[in-house]
Structures are given as structure tokens and as C-alpha cells.
Amino acid sequence: MATQLATAENYEELIKEGFVIVDFFSETCVPCKAFAEILVEIEYDLPFVSIVKVNTTKYPELAKKNKIFGVPTVFFMNNGEMLERHTGVLSEKEVKSKIGEFLY
Secondary structure, three states, rough: OOEEEOOOOOHHHOOOOOOOEEEEOOOHHHHHHHHHHHHHHHHOOOOOOOOEEEOOOOOOHHHHOOOOOOOOOOOOOOOOOEEEEEEOOOOOHHHHHHHHHHHH
16 A cells, blocks of 8 residues: 555544544654654555555644644554554564564
8 A cells, every 4th residue: 555645624534534644744853754764664564554654744634633732653553443642753674573473
């Protein structure tokens, strides 16, 4: 599945089905850019994982609604249900480990 950019209008729709990694980021955040590269690798290696990116600069209402106080913040979700939330950059190995934990 391709990475999808969330808007205030489509966010709920994008997270309601399947296993989803939600990446809350800001355009000016350097660690967010590093994490974005890791997500590109995850998407390449594990195409069945949905990745939804939320630009907190463009959609501050989504950040507020989801209580995002620092970026990057990552949600691991399954069928719209929060499994885990993490603030800060995770390594590719850590992300894959979490995916394994939740899916297998």
C-alpha cells in the first residue's frame, strides 16, 4: 500500500481498517525527515502495512484531537484501535519489531 497523506476530512477513513502506522510530523522537524526515510524502507519491505502521514503544520486540529505534543509521534493501530503510541524516532528494526509483535 502506498503511503497516504491524511487531511482533516479523510483521517478517520484512513485509519479504520487493517494495520496502520500513523506518522504525525512537522515540515520543519529534522528528526521527522529521518523517520520518513525509515518509513520508506518499511513500506518497501512490508507492502501490506498502511502508512498514514499527518502534517501537524497543515492540520493542527488533528494534532490537537490526538494529543500530539511532540513530533514525530507514531501510532500503531489496528482496525481503528490504538495499539501503541510512541514519540520520537524509532529505528527501522524497532518499527519492524513492533509490527511483528502486533501482527504475529
